[in-house]
Amino acid sequence: LLKILQYPDKRLHRIAAPVPVVDDEIRQLAADMAETMYAAPGVGLAATQVDRHIRLIVIDVSEAKDRLLVLINPVILEKDGESVHEEGCLSVPGIYEKVTRAEHIKVRATNLAGETVEFEAEGLLAICVQHEMDHLEGKVFVEYLSRLKQDRIRSKLLKQQRETM
């Protein structure tokens, strides 16, 4: 399993670079990220969170955990509507806060076979894609909260991290 960076680690704020070619190394990283995501458990994981700063995310919002999506160099083509959803993050354990995001999105990405795929999403899948793509831009969902809340979250997690040293 890969180690997931914990907020407020500055490496979470690095901007991920495009993936130039889908090769065996990318396929291995995607497999390792999927295993790490399922074990967490989570419904999404961005390469940034495992300290690999490339534009690769894995997502599985299915009940049966049998619908793995691997998105390489994802781009949101269209956004519409607004929806508020309580979010968590594997890099910010124990924190759940409401975040407003687009309700419906259209996404283009490259898959592990190197093919370009386009799909539309809403509900949890749309939220997850937006949450993961923020990670690739070095953005963590707590940054949508007030300065006061961010400071409280930061000190709470730093205290927890000191205690587990």
Ligand SMILES: O=C(O)C[C@@H](Cc1ccccc1)[C@H](O)SCc1ccccc1
């Ligand atoms: O990027 C991550 O850290 C994984 C996130 C993805 C996510 C956040 C908010 C809303 C949807 C997806 C989560 O920690 S995965 C944990 C989880 C599990 C079920 C429902 C929501 C979040």
Ligand SMILES: [Zn+2]
């Ligand atoms: Zn996250």
